[in-house]
Amino acid sequence: xxxxxxxxxxxxxxxxxxxxxxxxxxxxxxxxxxxxxxxxxxxxxxxxxxxxxxxxxxxxxxxxxxxxxxxxxxxxxxxxxxxxxxxxxxx
Numbered sequence: 001x002x003x004x005x006x007x008x009x010x011x012x013x014x015x016x017x018x019x020x021x022x023x024x025x026x027x028x029x030x031x032x033x034x035x036x037x038x039x040x041x042x043x044x045x046x047x048x049x050x051x052x053x054x055x056x057x058x059x060x061x062x063x064x065x066x067x068x069x070x071x072x073x074x075x076x077x078x079x080x081x082x083x084x085x086x087x088x089x090x091x
Contacts, residue, residue, distance in 0.1 A: 006069060024090035024091060025088070026087070029083075035050075036050065040088060042062060042065070043063065044065060045061075046060065056081070058080065059080040060078060060082065062076075062077050064076040074088070076087040
């Protein structure tokens with residue numbers, strides 16, 4: 001039981017709450033992005049994402065999270081500034 005609990009906590013920590021800034025790529029704009037330290041990346045939460053192409057921060061609502069085959073995480077989010085849905089591939 002202890003091993004199961006430990007594995008569950010480690011999995012959640014990797015998917016839900018990155019310890020440092022989390023770098024990634026926005027499939028919809030073709031630009032690199034970063035989710036800063038302190039953002040709780042969970043469905044239904046609002047996160048702050050830095051867009052390297054514009055040099056601006058965007059408030060986004062997390063619509064969905066899923067692991068991809070390369071070991072990263074794909075985040076579907078709604079961008080408040082642009083009014084568009086975006087897909088972020090985070091490493």
